[in-house]
Amino acid sequence: MSAAPVLDLRHLIEERFPDATPVTHRTAEPVATGIPELDGILPGAGFPRGRLAVWNPRGGATAVLRSACHTAVANGERAVWVDTMGTIAGEFWQEGPILFRPRNRQNALRGAEELLRCGGFALVVLAGAEPRGKETVRLSRAAREGGGAFVTLTSHASMASLRITSRILRESYRWRKTPFGEPADVQEVRLQVKAWSLGWNKETEFALPVTPHDLRMALEPGVVDRRGILKKRTAEAHISGSDKSD
Template sequence: MSAAPDLKLLRAALEKRFGDAIVPIPGQAPSRERAGFRTGVAALDALVPGGVPRRAITLWAGEATSGRTAALRVLVQAACRETLVAVVDATRTLDPAAWCGPDGSSAPGLWVARPPSAAHTDEGAWVAETLLRTGAFGLVVLDGPAPEPVEAHRLRALARETDAAVLVSTDGGGTSWRADVKLDFRRTGVHPGLRVGGRFRRPSAVQMAKGWGARTGERQVELVHEPADRLHAAHGPDRRAGARA
């Protein structure tokens, strides 16, 4: 008698008892769909009620100061409470201080990978792929240049195999590959800070389209930005922001 049916029954019993603690077998779909990752920012979550989806590739696009990085930070903070998160800082422009706690230690559940120099920026997709292959991360973020179509295809396939969510955050324009969900961030006006070293709010407009389909909605999102003086400006361009509803 084959042991295969007994193993299937055993796995089903374990999934029933322990739920999401049971890791899907690579190459197979999980027994039930798991929810995506929400930001906790009401206006953003209203655009994508299911959150950044697992088993898919999501694209966030927007120029500098459009609020994209602020939204990324609150998403990562929220996701770290549920799973291990990896952020690939391909352009080396995310200030490490903004992703650490008050004591300087990294946030629990967060890994940040950076290339050794600007000459390796284009290797971000390869790093994200390598992290996905471990099966350890529920969310992998690639911040930097958009991957090539072949790279995007591999990232999507690995997301499906490992039941993970892949988010590409880029300031580039359109891509030649289709994202499962896309958010476009843009500024709605110029709003100077309150004072040196202070926090200030800047409204942004976020528009959502599934794949390359018709636009399905737009929301005004108010983001809270940290000026360069507040954290260590020497690390690079100021992309250290938080967000709230």
């Protein structure tokens, strides 16, 4: 595969962030998530810099990591989300944290490596492209060299210095009700998070507000259309074109 996408990303980093230099993670504070209950169980009260953290996504991971990205930016640092599957959308990503949508898995891994190594980001989140074997080695080395915190959403935990898993407690759903008393929208859930590493493990629970999103965000360019609308419109256009040709 051509190295052009990675080179383009490298030039973009140099142009937009000329002050991006690797930081010494030994002297920098961990990257806080902005959720006191979670930061309270993490070593150093946040994601360790220069290290790989693995989050096994079983529910709530995106919301928590989104909070971590926002917190990093609010603290005057930079955060970037590598969205390989094209599932992230919303106004939140138009300001603050950077959203990077690679075209394929290989570009995602190479892009994440470049973002980690440049040292310009306090937090790099990799979603939708699970690194394995030598890929994990390269990414871990890049995180160590750049000094930023690296969190990947995957069930493969090899070489991770921190392992995290989360799940939504089913009995915790709090609903907004209609005037007729029927449940309409979920307003809040409780999340159970477990974190562990060599020689220790902790867990916590906390409330997580649920933010409703406009369904038409599924049609944002580059985002996966989960409702099949694009396919439907393509079919309608094809039928319309056939009618005109007849």
